[in-house]
Amino acid sequence: MAFAAGAVVMIVLPLIGLLQRVSWSTLLSDLSAHDAFVALRLSLEVSLGALAIALVFGLPLAWILARHRFPGRALLRGLVTLPMVLPPVVGGIALLYAFGRRGLAGQVIYDLTGWRFVFNTSGAMLAAAFVSMPFLIVTAEASFRSMDRRGEEAAATLGASPAYRFRRVTLPAVAPALAAGAALSWARALGEFGATITFAGNLPGSTQTTPLLIYLDIESGHEATALALSLVLLLVSLGVLVGLRDRWLGNP
Amino acid sequence: MSLSAQVRLRLGELDLGVDLDVDEQAPVAIVGPNGAGKTTFLRALAGLVPLDAGRVSVGGTVVEDPAGQIRLAPEERGLGVVFQEPRLFDHLSALENVAFGLRARGVSRNEARARAEAWLERVGLPQVARMRPRQLSGGQAQRVALARALVTEPAVLLLDEPLAAVDMSARAELRHLLRQELKRYPGVRIVVTHDPVEAAALAERLVVIEEGRVTQDGLLVEVTAHPRSRWVADMVGLNLWEGTASGTSVRVGADATVVTADPLEGSVFVSFRPNAVTLHRRRPEGSARNVWCLQVQELNPTGDRARLRLGGPVTLVAEVTAGAVSELSLADGGTVWASVKATDLVAYPV
Incomplete structure (x- = not known):
């Protein structure tokens, strides 16, 4: 009992600590300050970009993992979840050696097109996608695998092509689970710090997302801005939780 | 149009070896004990279970032949299936369910709607057009499923125990509807059932499958008068x-x-x-x-x-x-x- 209470204290007390230091009177002006506003807008852009990457690349992978048998599937399924447990800083360094200017693929891309991810918003998106995509893939794969396949069979006998079946039968059937996975993935991308700062850098307007600015502000004594931005991220997280409560908190 | 099938496949315990030729003269009922392979046979015809060997052709077109590396997907076979459970699409209205096969084949929205409405009327359910499958009774849902399969006018119509999951109270009425529709449907009609009353009501030819083999095949009156297995004798x-x-x-x-x-x-x-x-x-x-x-x-x-x-x-x-x-x-x-x-x-x- 006491230990359980300890757990609650460990989770709730920091929240209270955060809320009691927020400077409510200057909240709006803190948030509309130029660099805070830029970071928030960039965060929205980066997190949505990461979500788009996850949907475009992650969904097909989730489908293949769920519906096709091939050698190495179990290994691939394990690999996909690696970023969920990998320290983000390590992820950032790994990204650097893959997509950095001197990286395995980054060098080729730079030589061919002059494009670089580092110090570029696309780099921040890539870093956020790296850490957040597994949340979408795992949720989507589970729902593709566990859904009732009898509707798809019926659709096939009615003359529906695989693409038509996917669009009109499979997708609607897994939509709630997919939305939950997407929300979770987006929330994770929004909070991404370690991989972003290691891989993409900390350039205001390009790669300095909200968590990066919070860190910088707290280090440099701009406590009010840091707290205001933290409050925004906290509210977004709570919003996602409330949105997912039926799926994650077991409410009927 | 006719269906010719030599089905050879193993699935779990089942060793299926069934030859069947059906023309469009009269509905055929496939009967047999549970686990005999009736449903698997039907699923193999529909392309939902692959053959190990043999051949299936519809109207002279080979749709599956493992030796010749031919295997058309279910959607390419031009057949209709009514499953034991209605298998309606939950997120679509009854009307949209019926129109599904037409839309999938590229029929325009308006035409698909009109034809679906006509079929809902024909199965006696014009009033449920806008309802969701969850709001339908079991018997109504199966009627919608029948309309959905028939609206595309498939050359081959396969029914897998279409009455088994329907309430006793709704069964007689649905059987009557099925009998009517099967009688006038101009294609190959095959209905799987384990119920002799159903078989007698719906079909003129009876094919008995036991342990994956055809044990009897003939006109209903012939088979019921001259049983050739313990199961058929018990059935009749x-x-x-x-x-x-x-x-x-x-x-x-x-x-x-x-x-x-x-x-x-x-x-x-x-x-x-x-x-x-x-x-x-x-x-x-x-x-x-x-x-x-x-x-x-x-x-x-x-x-x-x-x-x-x-x-x-x-x-x-x-x-x-x-x-x-x-x-x-x-x-x-x-x-x-x-x-x-x-x-x-x-x-x-x-």
Whole structure:
């Protein structure tokens, strides 16, 4: 009992600590300050970009993992979840050696097109996608695998092509689970710090997302801005939780 | 248009080897015990289960031939399936469900709607067009599923136990609708069922599948009059013995020989109706030559009649009046004399 209470204290007390230091009177002006506003807008852009990457690349992978048998599937399924447990800083360094200017693929891309991810918003998106995509893939794969396949069979006998079946039968059937996975993935991308700062850098307007600015502000004594931005991220997280409560908190 | 299938496949315990040719003359019912492979056979025709060997062709077009590396997907076979459960799409209205196959084939929205509406009307459900499948009763849902399969006018219509998941109360009405629609549908029609009443109502030709093989195939009247397996005999409620004939005398057991009306030679089946059996307290005098003293193994009263399973030199089911049961003071474990007239025994070659 006491230990359980300890757990609650460990989770709730920091929240209270955060809320009691927020400077409510200057909240709006803190948030509309130029660099805070830029970071928030960039965060929205980066997190949505990461979500788009996850949907475009992650969904097909989730489908293949769920519906096709091939050698190495179990290994691939394990690999996909690696970023969920990998320290983000390590992820950032790994990204650097893959997509950095001197990286395995980054060098080729730079030589061919002059494009670089580092110090570029696309780099921040890539870093956020790296850490957040597994949340979408795992949720989507589970729902593709566990859904009732009898509707798809019926659709096939009615003359529906695989693409038509996917669009009109499979997708609607897994939509709630997919939305939950997407929300979770987006929330994770929004909070991404370690991989972003290691891989993409900390350039205001390009790669300095909200968590990066919070860190910088707290280090440099701009406590009010840091707290205001933290409050925004906290509210977004709570919003996602409330949105997912039926799926994650077991409410009927 | 016709369907020709030689299906060879193994699936779990099942070893399926069924040859079947069906034209569009009349509906065909496939019957057989649970686990015999009826549903798997249907799924193989539909392309939902791959063949190991054999060939399936629809109207002269080969849709599957493992040896020739041909395997058309279900959506390319131009057939319609009604499953045991309605399998409607939950997120679509009843009307959108019916229109689904047309839309999938590229029919315009308006035309698909109009044709779907006409079909909903035809299955007697114009009022449910905008309802979701969850709001429909089991019988209504299965009607919508039937309309959904028929609206695309498939060359081959496959029905897998279409009444099994429907409430008893709605079943008779749905069976009547199915009978009507199957009768007038101009394509190949195959319905799988384990219910003899359903088979008799829906089809003219009966194909019996047992343990993955066709054990009997013929017109309904032929099959029901001349069962060739224990399962078919039970289904149609006849007694069935297998024996060796020598003229009108048939040896049906180690110490049992029966006399029939028609002379035959070699292996034969002998069948007779349970109500052709007469029971006596003492050994009957007179002309009946098929007489045995048997033990009552089971006594099942059903209304004003009773069915008795009797064992001894031969095993048979007798059906007598409730009056006879009390008159003969019959009870489980007792003995009784049973006789059957030679003219009531139908013998036919194996």
